[in-house]
Amino acid sequence: MRVLVLGGDGYLGWPTALHLSDTGAEVGVVDNFLRRRYDDEMGVDSLVPIESLEVRTDVWHDLTGRRIETFVGDLVDAEFLFDVVRRFRPDTIVHFAEQRSAPYSMIDRAHAVHTQHNNVIGNLNLLYAIAEIDPSIHLVKLGTMGEYGTPNIDIEEGWLEIEHKGRRDRVMFPKRPNSFYHLSKVHDSHNIEFACRIWGLRATDLNQGVVYGQQTPQTERDPRLATRFDYDAVFGTVLNRFVIQAVLGEPLTVYGSGGQTRGIIDIRDTVECIRLAAANPAEPGEFRVFNQLTESMSVHEMAKAVADTFPGIVEVENLENPRVEADSHYYNVVFTGLPSLGLQPHRLSDTLITSLFPVVEQHRERVNHAALSPTVRWSSPSNDLAT
Template sequence: MRILVLGGDGYLGWPTALHLSDCGHEVAVADNYARRGYDHEMGVESLVPIEPMQVRLDAWREVSGKSIKSYYGDLVDGEFTMAMVADYRPDAIVHFAEQRAAPYSMIDRQHAVYTQQNNVIGNLNVLFAIQQVDPEIHLVKLGTMGEYGTPNIDIEEGWLEVTHNGRTDRMLYPKKPGSFYHLSKVHDSHNIEFACRIWGLRATDLNQGVVYGQETPQTSLDTRLATRFDYDAIFGTVLNRFVIQAVLGHPLTVYGTGGQTRGVIDIRDTVECIRLAAENPADRGEFRVFNQMTERYSVGEIAKIVANNYEGPVEIEYLDNPRVEQGEHYYNVKHTGLLELGLQPHLLSNTLIESLFRVADKHKDRVDVAAMRPTVNWREAASPLR
């Protein structure tokens, strides 16, 4: 297959491109390198050093003997997006190319507006490019479990059968996002479903849980192929932060009571889910949704897993929660679709022992401790302009 990976310079986009290439697919990547720009804006950097795209591409060619084509441009530019899709003529487009951090979207009005414009308009341009170049192209879009929020009922895979006043219908599962970033993903999902229903496009929406891990079999072949390891309070995941804090001998900082429960997934499973979705495309006119997660834990449980698996003493510190979210809640997610396609999940405790502590310890001299403290308050971001 010919597969175009949008956001191919990112934390997940880069290892996904390598995985697909290694599995025998012809791969191209596209990026505007905005994610590297966010680092400069926030004054942080990846714990693990990452190379420029051209160095990465050259290294992959040396290691694997395979080439990956590269496009530079912004999806918000509709003419660029159209020209790129027309030039490459992919069988599938994997769409990672969005601003992905909830805290970043909640900094202030400008960051909220940027996130929505960048994500929603870019995704719309991709849909129009598919419709006009080749409606047979299968869109594999990275969504987020955060679209659903934490409803007091089971979370189905994208769709819900509802009986109301004696009549039954199948509709998109109700969404209750917790940030302007997650709202942008909801808008994406609605726009994609509309395009499938009206234009007959084919799409798979992957509502992904929190990803952990930094190494895949491909990125481990050469240090130049490494992907990001974000640990700061804006772009880092809670698990990465806990691992860094444990290695440094600092308390693990849990927001609120730690009862917030989320789905999680190993980065090796993420890239495999993309392969499975691409190789088993949705039907024409089908908006297919998979909940891309393998385990579920509360933040408090994750902190205890990190503490129990680390060789030294670890303390846990509870902070006031800067986010607006339920501290304790029901959380039961259906996630059978990818398992039925053949996914064989890795487990969190094994990844911590095998990889994360080792990676964190190797690069601990690069840690900016201050960057791990929360600086964005959801309630302040929602306040009237002063």
């Protein structure tokens, strides 16, 4: 199987490329290194140092004898993208190549426009490339559970059976996203479903929860294969922030009461979900949706899990929530598709002890303390981070 990973230099794209290569696929990666430029803009680096894509692929080849082909360019450049798809001739395209931060998209008009243009236009170019070059290519697209918002009903896997005035139909599950980033993902999903329905493309949309963890069996083979560890208030995740604060002896900062509930997933499960989706493709004309998470926890429960697991005293501090969202809500997610394909999930409590605490302890001197505090407020159309 030939797999092209878009965004293959990123937090999830790089370990996914390694996992697929390690399990027998011929892998190519595409990236324009935009995520690295965001670090320069925000003035924050990954907690774990990361090598260039060239060094990473050379190390992987030296260790395994497997070559990962690289293509440097932007999905918004349709001519570049069409050329790569023609040259590499993938069976599957895994699409990670999008601006992935909700806070970043809410900084101001320029950042909102950049997010929507980069994500929606790049994805639309990709759909045309598949349709015009090889409609049999299976698109595996990373979506987000944030597309759904927090409805007061169970969140089904992408589709909803409804009855209205005595008639029944199957429709895409209603979306109520909470940032311009999440809105861009909704637009992607609608465009992909349209392309499957009209052009007969095949696609799997993976609505993923919050990812935690930094190590996979492949990245652990050599420090130069490491992927990112983001912890800042713009690109970091709440669990990463809590782990760093615990190791540094600082209070865990919970936004609001911490009643907001999220789906979460270990990075090792993320890369395996991608492999399972690629190995079991959707049918021609099918827009298939999997909810990709392994546990659901409130932010308060995440803080408690970190505090209970850390071998030391941990305090929790509640801050004013910079986001506009319900402080607590109903949250029940249907998650059956990927387990039916064989996913065996890891649990947060195990990963905290075996991976996250040791990784942070090893690199604690690299923490930018100021970056842990929230700086982007949803209620303001223009924040101080505007450039």
